[in-house]
Amino acid sequence: MTIWKAPWFWSWAAGALAFAATLLLTDGRNGGDLLSAALTFASFSAIVGIGQMFVITLGPGNVDLSIPASMTLAGTLSLKFMGGDAALIVPGLMVALGVGFGAGVFNYLLIRLLRIPPIIATLSASFIFQSIAIWSNRGLRIKPPQSLSDFTTGATLGVPNLALVALVLAVIAWVILDRSIFGRWLSAFGQNERAARLSGVPIEGVRALTYIGCATLAGLTGFLLASFSGGAALNMGTEYLLVSIAVVVIGGSSIAGGNSNVPGIWGGALFMFLIVSMLNSYGLGAGVRLIVTGGIIIGIVAAASKKGARA
Amino acid sequence: MATEPLVVLSNARMHFGSVRALDGVDLSISSGECVGLIGHNGAGKSTAVNLINGGLTATDGDVTYTLPDGSTATGAAAARAAGVRSVFQELSLCPNLTVEENMRVPQRDLTGAGWRKRARVRIAAALDAVFPGHGIDAGAEVGDLSLAERQMVEIAIGFSDGPVPARLVILDEPTSSLDAGIAGQLTDYVRGFCAGGGAVIFISHMLGEVFDVATRIDVLKDGKITDSRAVGDFTQQGLIDAMGHVASEAAKQAADPNRIGDEVLTTDEGLSARRGELVGLSGLAGHGQAAALARFYLARSAGRGQVRNPDVCFVAGDRVRDGVMPLWSILRNVSLTALASMTRFGLVDREAERALGADWKKRMGIRTDDMGNPILSLSGGNQQKALFARALASSADIVVMDDPMRGVDVGTKQDAYAMIRAEAEHGRTFLWYSTETEEVCQCDRVFVFRNGAISAELTGDDINEQNILAASFEMQGQTS
Structure with missing residues (x-):
């Protein structure tokens, strides 16, 4: 297969373009710093994006809107639990993952038992998660343990630690999606839920695991983001609602479900950071920046979906 | 005028790819007639209905309508102008609309201020005429009606007054969810409708009903009309024989008795x-x-x-x-x-x-x-x-x-x-x-x-x- 026919190609091309345009302005200086920052910030987007990608693969109507609230709740509770004590880092991580897991179970039960459309279920669940976070936070800003903070801001062999974490997760996600029976079932579910059920696919198990996995990744991201930025904040997840969906779409996964790819998530995540920093370095204000970002996303999605229609 | 045919199908063929749904059908329906159209699955009943109501255009052959002014025409618009109405077995009402709003779907003249009121008058009159004592409120949402009530509304819309009065009404399994009493009201009405110069094509798997209401029965088999007689010339068993294949019993492979277990x-x-x-x-x-x-x-x-x-x-x-x-x-x-x-x-x-x-x-x-x-x-x-x-x-x-x-x-x-x-x-x-x-x-x-x-x-x-x-x-x- 020729490379530009791969669904993820355009996200990487657009990211490279934004990178080059930024460097043009600085005559090629600070390229290393920009790349390092891009890798770090893209990591957060990539991890939540992977979770969202699995959910979107389930097909039309499936989306997890509770990602920001799950991140906030997991970040808040885990930092509160650790209280700055380095000995509690691993249990603290478990708390964050556990919160995410619980949020996923809650989302799934709303969808399954009450038969609420996922978009409504996860949105209303997010109000509950956010409220719990507000209630338990009470304006406190607890610092993460120093060693954890150092890890999340540090680098190994010049590559940001967070990027390494996100890369490992991406590889695991790729194996699950492309090589495992679960990936097959997920894709079958997304193409035709009824036919999947009639072919013996355990569709409820697939749905449950997907929503739980997505929320657990959101919990992990909340933990890492809170540690990275020196404490949990109640609005820390806000921007990741749009970003988690945008990286999936820009990455070339089908919004109609059934067809997803992992490399595109990374391409989309890098692009989403680089486009903002490019607009920043060209000195555009926040309003213009948002408009241009939105316009570019629409453009990419339009181009990508046209391409699909022709094929 | 009772002898003037409303619709004439002459050598009508309908092919879908290599499938011959209708393979040369001659059929004419005059006012005053109630034609029972029967046949097994895939015999071509639905295709024939869709040709007559203008939903499909024949691959070959003609479908000619006689308009109220006596002239003849072809095509879907002519079917409407000739007063051809269809009532489908698979209910076609919109469940989220009221009964009167559903009237608007086939009756395009219900526009402008007060159309709901006019629709209400029409549907209420039709329901009262076909199903006396029906108890259906024209303002009710269709989704809240029972299956039988929906079918009654559907039938009433078929017979209701409209821009073009109903002259030929095609009833496709109209009684499948009606109880015997209501079905009886319908057959009574159909008889009256035909006596008054209307025509009906009646499709049903309840043979007794067909015998009860039809004046003529046409048997469709493999896309052709194989038998057409006045209703008195058929017996129920004779009709079933007419629908079936004529002795094409292929020698059946003898089942090995040991094959079948518990x-x-x-x-x-x-x-x-x-x-x-x-x-x-x-x-x-x-x-x-x-x-x-x-x-x-x-x-x-x-x-x-x-x-x-x-x-x-x-x-x-x-x-x-x-x-x-x-x-x-x-x-x-x-x-x-x-x-x-x-x-x-x-x-x-x-x-x-x-x-x-x-x-x-x-x-x-x-x-x-x-x-x-x-x-x-x-x-x-x-x-x-x-x-x-x-x-x-x-x-x-x-x-x-x-x-x-x-x-x-x-x-x-x-x-x-x-x-x-x-x-x-x-x-x-x-x-x-x-x-x-x-x-x-x-x-x-x-x-x-x-x-x-x-x-x-x-x-x-x-x-x-x-x-x-x-x-x-x-x-x-x-x-x-």
């Missing part, structure tokens, strides 16, 4: 099957066969351990809705059900998957040079072979088939019959719903469905078209 399944409806048995489900389409199969499959495949070692597998007939994974290759489509048993630590053994694909490509004769090609690159018949392979490649002992030969060419059918026989010899049990009587006659035992329940269980030499037809159609006023 009972392996029973359902609440009364279906049962034994090991190695081919069990057919028959009757008119939409009488609960597919629903019974789906219920059985879903109940039997939900338990623990069913994923790796399923008891049952499913062959879809409606490929787009129930079967094909359109984004995938042929290989992935074939391996889907069996794949759970080919994993290590949750990862797919792709070598084993390829071997399975190659094996079933050969066994089913799937025509492709590479199983990695997209499933949609295959013809319909070959896609169906892939779906057969998906089910048979699993370890399940019970195979549920929901009209799997739909739209499949003769060659593929013969291959599939042979494959099914061979698998049954190996102890697999088949539950086979088919709309083709000829296929059902291949089975060891046949359950005939009518109105969602089993109306007959046929075995051995009793499995023939006559008996299946007799059990499919209700014999009113006769002791069975």
